[in-house]
Amino acid sequence: MSGRSGRADIISTVEFNHTGELLATGDKGGRVVIFQREQESKNQVHRRGEYNVYSTFQSHEPEFDYLKSLEIEEKINKIRWLPQQNAAYFLLSTNDKTVKLWKVSERDKRPEGYNLKDEEGRLRDPATITTLRVPVLRPMDLMVEATPRRVFANAHTYHINSISVNSDYETYMSADDLRINLWNFEITNQSFNIVDIKPANMEELTEVITAAEFHPHHCNSFVYSSSKGTIRLCDMRASALCDRHSKFFEEPEDPSNRSFFSEIISSISDVKFSHSGRYIMTRDYLTVKVWDLNMENRPIETYQVHDYLRSKLCSLYENDCIFDKFECVWNGSDSVIMTGSYNNFFRMFDRNTKRDVTLEASRENSKPRAILKPRKVCVGGKRRKDEISVDSLDFSKKILHTAWHPSENIIAVAATNNLYIFQDKVN
Amino acid sequence: MEVQKEAQRIMTLSVWKMYHSRMQRGGLRLHRSLQLSLVMRSARELYLSAKVEAHEPEVPLPPVRSPDPRLHQSREAEAVAEAAPPDGEQPSPEPMDTREAPRAEETPALCAPRPAKVSRKRRNSSLSDGGDVGLVPSKKARLEEEEEEGASSEVPDRLQPPPAQAEGAFPNLARVLQRRFSGLLNCSPAAPPTAPPACEAKPACRPADSMLNVLVRAVVAF
Numbered sequence: 001m002s003g004r005s006g007r008a009d010i011i012s013t014v015e016f017n018h019t020g021e022l023l024a025t026g027d028k029g030g031r032v033v034i035f036q037r038e039q040e041s042k043n044q045v046h047r048r049g050e051y052n053v054y055s056t057f058q059s060h061e062p063e064f065d066y067l068k069s070l071e072i073e074e075k076i077n078k079i080r081w082l083p084q085q086n087a088a089y090f091l092l093s094t095n096d097k098t099v100k101l102w103k104v105s106e107r108d109k110r111p112e113g114y115n116l117k118d119e120e121g122r123l124r125d126p127a128t129i130t131t132l133r134v135p136v137l138r139p140m141d142l143m144v145e146a147t148p149r150r151v152f153a154n155a156h157t158y159h160i161n162s163i164s165v166n167s168d169y170e171t172y173m174s175a176d177d178l179r180i181n182l183w184n185f186e187i188t189n190q191s192f193n194i195v196d197i198k199p200a201n202m203e204e205l206t207e208v209i210t211a212a213e214f215h216p217h218h219c220n221s222f223v224y225s226s227s228k229g230t231i232r233l234c235d236m237r238a239s240a241l242c243d244r245h246s247k248f249f250e251e252p253e254d255p256s257n258r259s260f261f262s263e264i265i266s267s268i269s270d271v272k273f274s275h276s277g278r279y280i281m282t283r284d285y286l287t288v289k290v291w292d293l294n295m296e297n298r299p300i301e302t303y304q305v306h307d308y309l310r311s312k313l314c315s316l317y318e319n320d321c322i323f324d325k326f327e328c329v330w331n332g333s334d335s336v337i338m339t340g341s342y343n344n345f346f347r348m349f350d351r352n353t354k355r356d357v358t359l360e361a362s363r364e365n366s367k368p369r370a371i372l373k374p375r376k377v378c379v380g381g382k383r384r385k386d387e388i389s390v391d392s393l394d395f396s397k398k399i400l401h402t403a404w405h406p407s408e409n410i411i412a413v414a415a416t417n418n419l420y421i422f423q424d425k426v427n
Numbered sequence: 428m429e430v431q432k433e434a435q436r437i438m439t440l441s442v443w444k445m446y447h448s449r450m451q452r453g454g455l456r457l458h459r460s461l462q463l464s465l466v467m468r469s470a471r472e473l474y475l476s477a478k479v480e481a482h483e484p485e486v487p488l489p490p491v492r493s494p495d496p497r498l499h500q501s502r503e504a505e506a507v508a509e510a511a512p513p514d515g516e517q518p519s520p521e522p523m524d525t526r527e528a529p530r531a532e533e534t535p536a537l538c539a540p541r542p543a544k545v546s547r548k549r550r551n552s553s554l555s556d557g558g559d560v561g562l563v564p565s566k567k568a569r570l571e572e573e574e575e576e577g578a579s580s581e582v583p584d585r586l587q588p589p590p591a592q593a594e595g596a597f598p599n600l601a602r603v604l605q606r607r608f609s610g611l612l613n614c615s616p617a618a619p620p621t622a623p624p625a626c627e628a629k630p631a632c633r634p635a636d637s638m639l640n641v642l643v644r645a646v647v648a649f
Contacts, residue, residue, distance in 0.1 A: 073453040096453055158457055177457040208458045227458055260437070260469050264462045314433075317466065318440060323459060 011414035017081040026076025030060035057146040101150035175212035229266035269325035340399025434474035441467040
C-alpha cells in the first residue's frame, strides 16, 4: 500500500463542469488534467462523445511552511467548476492550504507583424525600422492555456477538505477540519469565517468538519458534515458566524451494530445536495444515506455499500482502509446514486426501483464499447462461479472518486491512477 | 482474557499509528488523530473493564458518569477511574458518550506531562491491590520517571520528533511518545513490544503490566 501511495499520478478528484462538456481530474502530484468531449459529427458516429485531453497544467506545487516546519502537500483535494459566463472556462482547485482560481482559454489566433520585434520575438534595432505597420491576427493551431487568476492563501490553519461555489456565482466557501471560510472571487486577501467549531480548549475536541456544500439554489444555505455522522444546515442570513445551525440531521445509533470502531465508521466522508436541492446524500464507511431536508431525525433511505466489511473492521483498521474517504454522486435526475468500494468496484443504487448493481473498473473488463458485467461479492457459504469472495478483495484498489455527467448517463470513475469513462449504450 | 489481549493489541497499534501519522507528509491530520484517539480510548476502556471483571467477577461495575474526581462511587469505580487519572482537565460532558463506562478523561487531551503531574490529585495511593499496581502508577514510580525524563538526551537521534508543530491539537505527543515508547516504536505492531527502559527501572512496575502502564500514561498525556 505504501508503494502505491507514493505515486504522483494517483487521481484525487474528478469533476464534470456544468454542461458536461469538460471533465477535470486532479492528482496527488498537484496536476490538473481536463478532458473535453468530442463534438458529435456525422462522419464519425462511433466516436460520439469521447473525452480527449484538452489541457494539462500544474496547479499546485509542494510547499514548506517554515514557521511550523511542515510540508504542504501539492495533492489536489477538490476541483469545482464555475458556470461558464464567456468563452473561457474557470475552475477552483485546492490543496490542503491554498485555493486557486484557474482560467482555461483557447487561443487560435496570434498577432503577427510587430514593429519592434521580429517574427521570432527578438528585438529589432530601432535604427533599422523605416516603416510602421499594424500587427494583424493570423490563425494558428489551437492552443489551450491555463492561467492562475486568483490565489486564495493563508486562510486555513487545518487541512482543507471541501470547496463549494455558491449559486450567486460571486462567492464560494472553503472548509477545513474546524472552520469554514466564505470568499469573494475578486478578493484574495480577505475571507469571512462563517463556521468555527474549534473549542477554546483543544482537549475538548470531539468532532471535526468533514465536508461542506452550498445549496444549489439558495445562496444563503449550506450544509456541513461531521466526523460524528451528523449534518448541519446553516443559514447565513441568521448571523455572521453560523455556529448555530438551522437544522441538525442525525440518526440515532443502532445499538445492535455497536462495535469497537462504531465511532469512526460513522464519520461522514462526503455530503452532496441533490440537483433539486430537496435532499442531501451522505457517505459514511459502510453506507450511503439520503436525507430529506424536512426531516432531521433520520434519513429517508439507507443503502448498504459493502456491509460484508462490518465483520472485518479490525483488519481494515490495521491496514488503514477504515480511514478511506469515499465520495458519492447523484445522477442528473436524482434518481440514481453512485459510490465506490474496494477491488475497483463501484455501486449504483436506483432510488425508485430499489435495485442496485456492482460494477468493476478494470482494464480487462473495459474494452471500448464492451458492456460492463455486474459483479457480486460472495458473503459466505458456497461461492458461485463468477462471484468473488470477501477475502479475495483487493483493498489496495479502491474507488474513492466518481463523477456523473449533469444530464446524460456518462460516468467518470477514478481507479488509483486510471480514469474510466463509461457511457450508456442507449441510442 | 482474549478481550484483554485484543484490546491491548489495538491500543498498541493505535499508538504506533499515531506516532507515524506525525511523520507523514502534510503534517499531523486532525481528523485522523481524533479517530485514532477514539479507538485507543475504546480499547482502553474495554481492556480496563475486562480486567476489572477478571479480578472481581462477583461485583458488577457500577456506572460512573461524571469524570469529577471528587466522586467516589465505589472501590471498583475508583480502581478503574484511577487507571486514567484526570490530568486537571475539565469534567465536561461528552456528547458522544453513549456508554456508561467510567471516563476519567476526554479525547485528545494535550496536557503537557510536567504541569499535569503537578496538579494531579493522588486520590487513592492506598489502592495497591496486587492486581491493580499496573493500573495505578505509584508515586515512587512517577518520581523516578521524572528523573529519567531529565536525562532525555540519550534518546537516539532517529527517534527525535520532527520539529514541533505550533498548530494542531497534539504538540506534546511526540515528546510523550518518544519518552515512553523508545523501545516500542522500533518494533512492528505485530511483535510484542518490549517494555521501555524507564519502566524496567521502577521496582513497583510489574513486568506483565508494564506495557499497559506505559500505554495508559501515554493516552492520558495525549
